[in-house]
Each structure stands twice: as structure tokens, then as C-alpha cells.
Amino acid sequence: MSDRQAAAGRSPDGPQHGHHHGHGHGHGHGHGQAGVWARITHLLRPHAHDASDRIDTALESSAEGMRALWISLGVLGLTAAVQAAIVALSGSVALLGDTVHNAADALTAVPLGIAFLLGRRAPDHRYTYGYGRAEDLAGIVIVLVIAASAITAGWTAVDRLVHPRPVAHLGAVAAAGLAGFAGNELVARYRIRVGRRIGSAALVADGLHARADGFTSLAVLIGAGGAAAGWDRADPVVGLLIAAAIAGVLAQASRQICHRLMDAVDPAVTARARAALCATGGVLQVGRVRLRWVGHRLEADCQIVVDHTLSVVAAHRVAVAAEHALLHALPRLAAATVHTDPRPVDGADHHALLAGHR
Numbered sequence: 099m100s101d102r103q104a105a106a107g108r109s110p111d112g113p114q115h116g117h118h119h120g121h122g123h124g125h126g127h128g129h130g131q132a133g134v135w136a137r138i139t140h141l142l143r144p145h146a147h148d149a150s151d152r153i154d155t156a157l158e159s160s161a162e163g164m165r166a167l168w169i170s171l172g173v174l175g176l177t178a179a180v181q182a183a184i185v186a187l188s189g190s191v192a193l194l195g196d197t198v199h200n201a202a203d204a205l206t207a208v209p210l211g212i213a214f215l216l217g218r219r220a221p222d223h224r225y226t227y228g229y230g231r232a233e234d235l236a237g238i239v240i241v242l243v244i245a246a247s248a249i250t251a252g253w254t255a256v257d258r259l260v261h262p263r264p265v266a267h268l269g270a271v272a273a274a275g276l277a278g279f280a281g282n283e284l285v286a287r288y289r290i291r292v293g294r295r296i297g298s299a300a301l302v303a304d305g306l307h308a309r310a311d312g313f314t315s316l317a318v319l320i321g322a323g324g325a326a327a328g329w330d331r332a333d334p335v336v337g338l339l340i341a342a343a344i345a346g347v348l349a350q351a352s353r354q355i356c357h358r359l360m361d362a363v364d365p366a367v368t369a370r371a372r373a374a375l376c377a378t379g380g381v382l383q384v385g386r387v388r389l390r391w392v393g394h395r396l397e398a399d400c401q402i403v404v405d406h407t408l409s410v411v412a413a414h415r416v417a418v419a420a421e422h423a424l425l426h427a428l429p430r431l432a433a434a435t436v437h438t439d440p441r442p443v444d445g446a447d448h449h450a451l452l453a454g455h456r
Contacts, residue, residue, distance in 0.1 A: 163214045163301055163394070166292040167207040170285045174204035174308070177281035184274040188267040191258040192321035192336040195251030196278050199311050199344055202247040203282075206304055209236040217393045230393025233298060237355035240304055244351060248344035255337030262330050272322040278315030282308045297394035297430040299358045303351040310347040314340040361390040367428065371398060374427035380404055380416035382441055395432035398424055406440035413438045 181197040184190075213236035216229040289305030292298075317336050324332020368389055375384045385401030402420055404413050417436040424434050439448060447453075 162292055163296055163298055164211060166289055166301065167211050167214070170289055170304075170308070171204050171207040173281050173285050174200055177278055178204060180277055181274045184267065184270045188271050190271045190318070190321065190333055191254050192318045192333045192340060193271050193274055194254055195337045195340045196275065196311070196315050196318055198250050199247040199314065199340075200278060200282065202243045203285075203304070203308055203311055206240045206243055206307070209239040210301065210304065212236065213393075227392055227397070230391075230395055233393040234355065234358045237299065237303055237351075237358065240307070241348065241352050241355055244307060244344060244348045248341050248348055251337060251344060252341035255334045255341060258334035258337065259331060262334070268322045268326050271318060275315050275318030275322065278318065279312045282312030282315060286312060293394075297391070297396070299354050299391070299394075301394075303354045306354075307347050307351055310343055314343045317343070358391055363389045363391065363396075367396075370427050371400070371424055374423040375400060375402055375420050378402075378416070378420045378423045380408075380412075381420060385439070389428075392432070394430065396428055396430045397432060398428070398434040399437075400424070400434065401437045401439060403439050403441050406443055408440075413440075 178197055178201040181193060181200065185194045185197055210233070213232040216232040219225075219229045221228040286305045286307075286309035289301055289308060291305075293301030293303075293305055317340050321333040321336030324336070368387055371389060372384055372387050375381055375387070381402045382405060383403035385403065386399070387401075388399040390397055400420070402417070404416050408416070417438050420436045421434045424436075425431055442448065
């Protein structure tokens with residue numbers, strides 16, 4: 099029986115025994131590089147699967163996430179500031195709701211930024227799996243912020259329906275709506291692209307949030323057009339629609355974060371891992387395959403069956419080959435434990451000693 103584990107960093111009990119494979123080919127590991135020259139150097143430069151390589155990759159992913167957050171904060175902060183000035187002049191409730199939501203969206207960079215910084219910390223005796231789950235906690239904060247902005251926008255719109263007031267500077271309101279759409283769509287595309295590249299569900303959720311904000315900004319145009327046509331309740335009605343749209347985003351973001359908290363993984367990813375193990379030489383059968391996300395990195399716990407006549411060294415060699423296959427099949431994989439079982443002979447149960455403990 100042989101266990102093989104590759105951890106992203108040092109365990110609290112000492113360094114892990116990583117294995118080096120100098121490959122001259124690229125296979126999808128996230129290195130955070132871009133451009134023709136970067137691709138050429140990546141292809142020509144050998145890279146390893148050892149612990150230090152994974153730490154560097156994790157740091158690159160966190161740095162890329164932080165960069166996305168700061169850029170998003172700047173764009174959305176500027177957009178919200180412009181809209182807030184026009185709200186003060188016009189008194190538009192629809193634009194107020196959009197401004198509040200844009201400001202809240204910009205502020206979600208704070209918990210995510212803290213999470214990315216925490217995720218860089220090495221595992222210790224208390225947090226033996228590291229601090230990657232801080233991203234999921236940040237996702238909860240983001241969901242709460244979205245909920246608060248939906249309540250604020252809805253409450254303000256209802257109040258304006260009960261106590262109607264005219265909206266001034268309709269042209270400026272329409273322009274602010276367009277600016278809100280442009281700013282949010284730029285941020286959404288950037289966040290979603292980076293989030294998917296580094297495997298951060300929280301950052302993707304934040305990008306989807308920004309995209310919905312962009313379309314709610316367009317709704318401000320409808321409110322301005324209705325007010326210009328003489329319908330004095332057009333602005334608060336659109337404000338209510340914006341609140342409803344924010345609630346839709348809330349449901350979508352909540353679902354994504356709940357999946358992460360429940361250790362949900364795309365079934366296609368699990369199937370890809372199982373296929374990689376089955377294709378490994380010396381693997382006679384594949385047992386359990388468990389995957390989970392820790393922040394924006396995957397961890398695997400797998401069981402394989404090998405020939406019972408193999409020596410410990412030979413069985414270990416098969417486990418290492420299986421781990422290596424997983425690293426190629428799952429680009430975001432940070433740690434893998436591959437447990438080898440000998441093939442049962444004459445109905446023998448190699449785990450009989452554990453039967454009473456399960």
C-alpha cells in the first residue's frame with residue numbers, strides 16, 4: 099500500500115517530498131502570462147510539478163486576482179462618483195438605485211482582496227489545508243452586499259411611488275445610465291475572464307454581478323424616457339425593476355457560493371480526472387475520486403487498484419504516474435493524494451480491519 103501526496107507548500111509537519119518533471123511542453127497550468135513572447139518562453143522553459151512550482155502559480159493567480167480587483171475598483175468607483183453627482187442634481191430614484199449598486203459592487207473588492215492576501219499564507223497546524231477558503235467567505239460577504247443594495251433600491255423606489263417628485267436634467271440622467279452600463283460591462287468582462295482563468299468562483303460571481311448592474315443601468319434610460327414623455331411614475335417603476343434585477347443576481351451569486359461551500363465540482367472535471375487515472379499504466383481499477391475547491395485551487399483524493407504482486411516501490415511508481423496524469427488533466431490542481439490498493443485475490447478484503455469503523 100502506498101500513499102502519494104503533493105501539497106502546495108509545506109505541511110505543518112515538515113516539507114513534502116515533491117517530484118520534479120522537467121517538461122519542455124505546455125499543458126495548461128495557469129502561469130498568468132500573456133503575449134506572443136510570453137507564450138514562446140513558456141513553451142521553451144522547462145517547468146516542474148513540485149511544491150515550489152505550485153506556490154509560484156498560486157501567488158501568480160492571487161496577484162492576477164488582486165490586479166483585477168484594483169482595476170475594477172477604480173472603474174466602478176469613478177462611474178459611481180459621476181452618477182452620484184447627477185443624482186444630486188436630478189433626484190432620479192432609478193439612477194440612485196443604480197449608483198448605490200455600483201458603489202456596493204466597487205466595495206466588494208475589499209473582502210475579495212483580503213481573501214486573496216490570506217490565500218497566499220502557507221498551511222499551519224490550525225489551518226492544515228491553508229487559507230484558500232477565505233475566498234468562499236468573501237463570496238458570502240459579496241452576497242450580503244448584493245442583498246443590501248437590492249433592499250436599498252427597492253425601498254427607495256417604493257417611497258418615491260408613494261411620494262412622487264419630478265426628475266430634472268433628464269439628458270444627464272440618460273448619459274449617466276449609459277456611463278453605468280459601459281463601466282459595468284468593462285468590469286464584468288475583465289472579472290469573469292480573470293476569475294475563470296484562476297478558478298475563483300467569488301471573482302466570477304462578482305463579474306456576473308457587475309454585468310447585471312450594466313443592464314440595470316440601461317433601465318435608467320427607460321425611466322428618463324418615460325419621464326420625458328410625461329409619465330411621472332416612470333422613474334420609480336424602473337427603480338423597482340432594477341431592484342428586481344439585483345435580486346436575480348443575488349440568487350445566481352448565492353447559488354455559486356453555496357456550491358463552493360458544499361464542495362461541489364463540475365461533473366465533467368470529475369470525469370476527466372477518472373479518465374486520466376484509468377489511462378495510467380499499471381492502474382487496474384479506479385475507486386473513489388474526490389475533488390474539492392480550496393479557494394481557486396483544486397485538491398484531489400483518489401483510490402486506485404494495482405496488481406497484488408507489485409513491490410512497494412513499483413506500486414509507489416504507479417501512484418506517482420497517476421498523480422502526474424492528474425496534474426496534466428486538471429490545470430488548477432494544487433494537491434493530490436493517490437491511494438493504492440492491491441488487487442483482491444480469492445475474495446480477500448484488504449480493509450477488513452477497518453470494517454467496524456465505517
